[in-house]
Structures are given as C-alpha cells and as structure tokens.
Amino acid sequence: MKELNFFSDYLAKRYGRKLYRIPLDLALGCPNREGGFGAGCAFCAEDGSRARHLSRHLDLTGQVAAGVEFARNRYGAEPPYIAYFQAFTSTFAPAEKLRRLYREALAAADFKVVIIGTRPDALPEPVLDLLSELAREYELWIELGVQSSHDRTLELIRRGHDFAATVKAANQLAERGINAACHVIAGLPGESAEDFFRTAERIAALPFRAVKLHQLLTLKKTPLASPEFPVKPQPLNEYEYMEQAAEFLHRLPDDWLVMRLIAEADPETILAPRWWMSKGQFLELFREKFNSGGGGMFTGVATADGSPTLYHPGFRQHFHSLAGAATESLRKFTEPAALAERLKRGPVRLLDVGFGLGANAAAAVRCAQESRGELEILTLELDPRVLEASAKLYAAGSVEARLIGALRRDGYYAENGIRVTLLTGDARQSVRQLDGPFDVIFQDGFSPDCNPELWSYDFVRELARRLAPGGVLTSYCSAFPFRGALLRSGLQVGESVPFGRKRGGTVAAFDPALLPVPLPEKERGIICRSTAGVCYRDPSLTGTRETLFARRERLVRRLRNRGVPKWFKA
CATH class of the missing domain: 3.40.50.150 (Vaccinia Virus protein VP39)
Incomplete structure (x- = not known):
C-alpha cells in the first residue's frame, strides 16, 4: 500500500457525503464464550465492543432511533447511514433468526451500507446465503476477526479458531462477491514486530478488500489483565505502534481500504497502553509519517509552547517536556x-x-x-x-x-x-x-x-x-x-x-x-x-x-x- 485510502473517504466519494455509523447490538453473544456471554477471547471486554450508548436489552428499532439521535446531535449527521452490527458475533444465530433481526433493524432508517462483525468460524452455508441476499440490496461489508495469522498466538489469546478458518472464510465470502475486511491487532502477547508483519503478508494473499487495524488494549476485567495470564503483553506506545502500523500497511495491496487505525475505550477501563495523544493528533502524525515513507527513526512532535521536539524510539521518550x-x-x-x-x-x-x-x-x-x-x-x-x-x-x-x-x-x-x-x-x-x-x-x-x-x-x-x-x-x-x-x-x-x-x-x-x-x-x-x-x-x-x-x-x-x-x- 503506497497511499492511505480510508474507508470513510471512499464512502463519502461514492455517496456524495460523509456517512455515519449507527452501532447495533443483536444480543447474540459469541460462540467463543461460555453460554454465549461468558469468558471468551483474552482481550475482549465484557460488553463485546458494544457502543457505549446501547443497552443489551434495547429493542432494535429503539437502538436505531438512539443511534440516529446520537449521530445527529454529536456530528450533525443526516441520512443515509451505515448499519454497524459490531457487538460480539453478529452472525451467531440460525439464518432465519438473523434475517428477522437484520430486516427489523434495516427497516428503521435509511441505510445504504451494512457492516457486520463476525468470526471466521461463524459463517455456515445458510448464513452465507443470507449475506448474499443482503449484498444484493445494500453495500455489505463483513468485518472478519482475524487478529493474527499465527496459530500459537490465536491459541494463547483464546480465539477458539486457527488461521485456516480465516483462509476458508475469506475465500467463501469472495466466491459470493461479498466485501470482506480483516480485523488485526498489533502488540498481541508473545508476538514480535516481525510476527505482525508476517500476518500482513499472509492476509495480503487473501481476497480481502479492507483492513481494520489497531493497537492491543489491555482492559480491566479481561483475561489479559489477570496476573495469571501466561504471557504478559508489552504495550505499544504511540510511536511504536505508528512504526509498526505503517510498515504493516505498506505490505498490503494498493487498492485496500483502511477502516480503522486506532482502538478506543473508556479511559477508566484501560490499563495499558495509556497514550497522551488524542485520536486526531495520532492520525495527523500517522498520515505525515506514512506519506513521507517513514521519515527516519525520530518522529517530530510540536510541544505546548509551539517549539518542536523529537521522540526517540530506543529510549521510548521525548527529548523534551511536552509542556514546552x-x-x-x-x-x-x-x-x-x-x-x-x-x-x-x-x-x-x-x-x-x-x-x-x-x-x-x-x-x-x-x-x-x-x-x-x-x-x-x-x-x-x-x-x-x-x-x-x-x-x-x-x-x-x-x-x-x-x-x-x-x-x-x-x-x-x-x-x-x-x-x-x-x-x-x-x-x-x-x-x-x-x-x-x-x-x-x-x-x-x-x-x-x-x-x-x-x-x-x-x-x-x-x-x-x-x-x-x-x-x-x-x-x-x-x-x-x-x-x-x-x-x-x-x-x-x-x-x-x-x-x-x-x-x-x-x-x-x-x-x-x-x-x-x-x-x-x-x-x-x-x-x-x-x-x-x-x-x-x-x-x-x-x-x-x-x-x-x-x-x-x-x-x-x-x-x-x-x-x-x-x-x-x-
């Protein structure tokens, strides 16, 4: 990938305006959790990435209304919207139940784009047929939770599937003409930067069209945060992740879209890493670094008094106080x-x-x-x-x-x-x-x-x-x-x-x-x-x-x- 092609920019160009996501929770749980809602992947929070304003017991029509109101009040959003089925595994149910849930939600607002988050092992044939049906009516994207291409890592973080499942799912979606994006995490326990880059090379050979990439967050009350977890993760600071993410993306095909570059969570729940940069600051600096081809080992940063400093990746410190x-x-x-x-x-x-x-x-x-x-x-x-x-x-x-x-x-x-x-x-x-x-x-x-x-x-x-x-x-x-x-x-x-x-x-x-x-x-x-x-x-x-x-x-x-x-x- 020589240039950054963000998913949001692609949609804005195609639909003539910026489209906003309306997060939705189908309350389906996850096949990797006991009873659907128990302990699952080592990094996964109890709410399964549910949007903060949602309640698990809110009806779908109510969720859409709440999401539209939130987007309108915060961003001035106008239709059409993106229906984003993100929480837990949004294909973890029989096809007929999924059809009813999807239809109920999609009928509640003007949706042009549908994004469904799921796992490689949660796409049986009837569900794939249903997704093909939706793809004929909406611009459909499947976010596939890949996380890593290394089976030892997948076992360590308790994913419950191997990389072969990703290969199979990506090919099945491509055969049906369904857009697929891969979700990958940087800084997983036990993985080196080279392991991470190897994942980039392996997924680049698969028929994905986009990537959702972010740093690992260690959240409170997750297995990863437990003292008993066998391999302590080494959190990536802003600059370390920036270096790795840029190199990762450079190894992907030029026509891929970038859906995400940074993970966010309630600051009260984050144990590590605790970044000082805002999302906007990070993305601005990342664009500059990516477009310059890396810019050397030192990263320039503006301090509070307007004077510059550098970040030293070896010492993991800035040369000066960020206060000025x-x-x-x-x-x-x-x-x-x-x-x-x-x-x-x-x-x-x-x-x-x-x-x-x-x-x-x-x-x-x-x-x-x-x-x-x-x-x-x-x-x-x-x-x-x-x-x-x-x-x-x-x-x-x-x-x-x-x-x-x-x-x-x-x-x-x-x-x-x-x-x-x-x-x-x-x-x-x-x-x-x-x-x-x-x-x-x-x-x-x-x-x-x-x-x-x-x-x-x-x-x-x-x-x-x-x-x-x-x-x-x-x-x-x-x-x-x-x-x-x-x-x-x-x-x-x-x-x-x-x-x-x-x-x-x-x-x-x-x-x-x-x-x-x-x-x-x-x-x-x-x-x-x-x-x-x-x-x-x-x-x-x-x-x-x-x-x-x-x-x-x-x-x-x-x-x-x-x-x-x-x-x-x-």
Missing part, C-alpha cells in the same frame, strides 16, 4: 544557572551534555546575544542522526537552524563572541578528554530509568571535577539516584522552579548561595537514608545500561538486608 521544549530550556537550564547575569560579568564557559535538538544550546546562544556577552559552549552528542532529524524542524534563519546547520557542516558555530563546538561520541569518554573548569554545566541526558550511563556517580563525579568553584550544574532531572550522586561528589543540591511536572529540576554547586531553592530536608533524608537514593555505578565509564541496572539492584538488595529502608519517612 523551548520553555523547559529556559526554566530548567539557563535561568537557574543565572546565565544572563554571568555573561554580564564576563566570559562564560559552558559544557552541554546532550545536544539533542540544540534547544539548550540555542537558549544559551540567545542569552549571550541579548547580554552581548562572550560564550564558549562545548556540546556532547552521541548520535549525529539527531541533528539531521532536528534540522527539518526549525525555520530557516532561526538560531536553532543556523546552529544545527553549522555544527553539521563544520562541527562548530561561531558568531559575535559566541562559539559552539560539537563533540560526537559517548559523553563518558568525551568528558574525560576535556579540560575544566566550566562555569556552567547543562546535564540533559535521557532519564536515568532508561539511560543510567549519564547519571552514574562515576560520570557525575567527572562533571563535578570540571565544574568551577563558583560554577553551577543544572538539569531537568530530579531522580533520587542522580541527586545522590551529586551530593556524594561534594556538591550542594537545590531545586529549580517546577515546569511540566510536579517536581522542580536540579541545581548543584559547591557554593550553596548559588542554589535558587535548597533541597528540602525530607528529600535529603530520602536520598541519604534510604535505598531510593542509591547511585548507579559505572567505575570504568564503559558499562551498559543493563550492567548498571543490575549493579544497582544488587547493591539495593544488600542494603535492604542490612536494614536500610526502601523509603525514608521524616
């Missing part, structure tokens, strides 16, 4: 360092650990321009690809664009008494090659829970050794192991004003008078008198994150065995 990348640079770095005042007093030497998108360095450059001060910045960055991705995010002529352009081209930026030099590679090795002192240090690695290498006591000690006696270190991070490392390196520790989160950032200096707000005594107690403040250790400054995690866990266990509490209570 540019504002964070000011509140967490330049302002608590009193950089403007320092520049007015004389030349300033600054070490920037983690260039990233250059937001902190650019904020410092602007500060020097406004103060007409002399500023030297040495900035460290592990991954040059970040600069390439960042270059596309800023307006031409902006400080950021000029800075990134010069660093990519020449390795340095120089302008009116300001010089920025880029050093690429592992910051742990780079910092040992640097001569101090530095008046200001910006410490801006990814958070310790995913990038402990830049927050270990051993690395922090190297930074402290290069900090001038009257210098200051600032960081967005307030993690106890990091603050513990600062204290154990002989620095006084305080806080900056909170921004984007409840806790403030960190300010450290040899001179306590340089701290905007001293560290509260309770915080100091947590760091120094409980295992919460145990530092990461990396004596060789070459350890992997796994090594650092394991080393800290062993140390915490030893301290707990000696009676050191997990948490300090004043």
Whole structure:
C-alpha cells in the first residue's frame, strides 16, 4: 500500500457525503464464550465492543432511533447511514433468526451500507446465503476477526479458531462477491514486530478488500489483565505502534481500504497502553509519517509552547517536556544557572551534555546575544542522526537552524563572541578528554530509568571535577539516584522552579548561595537514608545500561538486608 485510502473517504466519494455509523447490538453473544456471554477471547471486554450508548436489552428499532439521535446531535449527521452490527458475533444465530433481526433493524432508517462483525468460524452455508441476499440490496461489508495469522498466538489469546478458518472464510465470502475486511491487532502477547508483519503478508494473499487495524488494549476485567495470564503483553506506545502500523500497511495491496487505525475505550477501563495523544493528533502524525515513507527513526512532535521536539524510539521518550521544549530550556537550564547575569560579568564557559535538538544550546546562544556577552559552549552528542532529524524542524534563519546547520557542516558555530563546538561520541569518554573548569554545566541526558550511563556517580563525579568553584550544574532531572550522586561528589543540591511536572529540576554547586531553592530536608533524608537514593555505578565509564541496572539492584538488595529502608519517612 503506497497511499492511505480510508474507508470513510471512499464512502463519502461514492455517496456524495460523509456517512455515519449507527452501532447495533443483536444480543447474540459469541460462540467463543461460555453460554454465549461468558469468558471468551483474552482481550475482549465484557460488553463485546458494544457502543457505549446501547443497552443489551434495547429493542432494535429503539437502538436505531438512539443511534440516529446520537449521530445527529454529536456530528450533525443526516441520512443515509451505515448499519454497524459490531457487538460480539453478529452472525451467531440460525439464518432465519438473523434475517428477522437484520430486516427489523434495516427497516428503521435509511441505510445504504451494512457492516457486520463476525468470526471466521461463524459463517455456515445458510448464513452465507443470507449475506448474499443482503449484498444484493445494500453495500455489505463483513468485518472478519482475524487478529493474527499465527496459530500459537490465536491459541494463547483464546480465539477458539486457527488461521485456516480465516483462509476458508475469506475465500467463501469472495466466491459470493461479498466485501470482506480483516480485523488485526498489533502488540498481541508473545508476538514480535516481525510476527505482525508476517500476518500482513499472509492476509495480503487473501481476497480481502479492507483492513481494520489497531493497537492491543489491555482492559480491566479481561483475561489479559489477570496476573495469571501466561504471557504478559508489552504495550505499544504511540510511536511504536505508528512504526509498526505503517510498515504493516505498506505490505498490503494498493487498492485496500483502511477502516480503522486506532482502538478506543473508556479511559477508566484501560490499563495499558495509556497514550497522551488524542485520536486526531495520532492520525495527523500517522498520515505525515506514512506519506513521507517513514521519515527516519525520530518522529517530530510540536510541544505546548509551539517549539518542536523529537521522540526517540530506543529510549521510548521525548527529548523534551511536552509542556514546552523551548520553555523547559529556559526554566530548567539557563535561568537557574543565572546565565544572563554571568555573561554580564564576563566570559562564560559552558559544557552541554546532550545536544539533542540544540534547544539548550540555542537558549544559551540567545542569552549571550541579548547580554552581548562572550560564550564558549562545548556540546556532547552521541548520535549525529539527531541533528539531521532536528534540522527539518526549525525555520530557516532561526538560531536553532543556523546552529544545527553549522555544527553539521563544520562541527562548530561561531558568531559575535559566541562559539559552539560539537563533540560526537559517548559523553563518558568525551568528558574525560576535556579540560575544566566550566562555569556552567547543562546535564540533559535521557532519564536515568532508561539511560543510567549519564547519571552514574562515576560520570557525575567527572562533571563535578570540571565544574568551577563558583560554577553551577543544572538539569531537568530530579531522580533520587542522580541527586545522590551529586551530593556524594561534594556538591550542594537545590531545586529549580517546577515546569511540566510536579517536581522542580536540579541545581548543584559547591557554593550553596548559588542554589535558587535548597533541597528540602525530607528529600535529603530520602536520598541519604534510604535505598531510593542509591547511585548507579559505572567505575570504568564503559558499562551498559543493563550492567548498571543490575549493579544497582544488587547493591539495593544488600542494603535492604542490612536494614536500610526502601523509603525514608521524616
């Protein structure tokens, strides 16, 4: 699939206007549930995907009326409509009963399109004949619950059928000229991304015409949410799912339609994943990514103050606070360092650990321009690809664009008494090659829970050794192991004003008078008198994150065995 062809756009073009779905529940249950309504598929909610405004005991005419009213009030919908038989398995009954139910519902409003959700193992010959009858009167689509092409997965999630059932059902529907769409879920327990892509290749060989794709949701009161479920699902965040969904769709035929790309549920029922993006934000970003052919490994995101950031799929974090990348640079770095005042007093030497998108360095450059001060910045960055991705995010002529352009081209930026030099590679090795002192240090690695290498006591000690006696270190991070490392390196520790989160950032200096707000005594107690403040250790400054995690866990266990509490209570 080279272009996204959404089902809603296809219908709007065919019928001359946007068509709205009227969800309907036939109260038929599911062949995979005990008694039709008991425990079923591991991911399925108790209501079987019934629309929120429906009641299982509402008559069909009443359901149609309620659905039409809801669509009219919320969307301004006008006929014709789509009859959407979604809840549970909408072919799980004898053909004559189904005929009566379908006819009753379809007679209650002006329907041009009918969508029926069902399972591959719930399409006996009499039901297929009935569907052929409906297909002669309406544009009929059958949503077939495929979920995966891997039998081991289908068994694990308790589907009650194998992939051969999907192959048979898809071919039977095609033989009767009935449109079929496959329903597939990303992130199923036990499946890798490659397993997911293999499903795309297998269904691409079948006579489907559309796909309904979404991420796995772990909902409360489902078998998947139970501690006894044998394989714990690994929830996909927005960007991970975006990457997988784009690749999945690229493996499908060009003429297929996309019925859905995102799962929704009552937020109160969702255990994981809990996304920050709205549906609209996700779809907008997905379209951009899909149409650009992927756009590289980093995804650009606009933050609340209008400045951009990137998402790093390896660390599963954004480079900045979504409350505002540019504002964070000011509140967490330049302002608590009193950089403007320092520049007015004389030349300033600054070490920037983690260039990233250059937001902190650019904020410092602007500060020097406004103060007409002399500023030297040495900035460290592990991954040059970040600069390439960042270059596309800023307006031409902006400080950021000029800075990134010069660093990519020449390795340095120089302008009116300001010089920025880029050093690429592992910051742990780079910092040992640097001569101090530095008046200001910006410490801006990814958070310790995913990038402990830049927050270990051993690395922090190297930074402290290069900090001038009257210098200051600032960081967005307030993690106890990091603050513990600062204290154990002989620095006084305080806080900056909170921004984007409840806790403030960190300010450290040899001179306590340089701290905007001293560290509260309770915080100091947590760091120094409980295992919460145990530092990461990396004596060789070459350890992997796994090594650092394991080393800290062993140390915490030893301290707990000696009676050191997990948490300090004043």
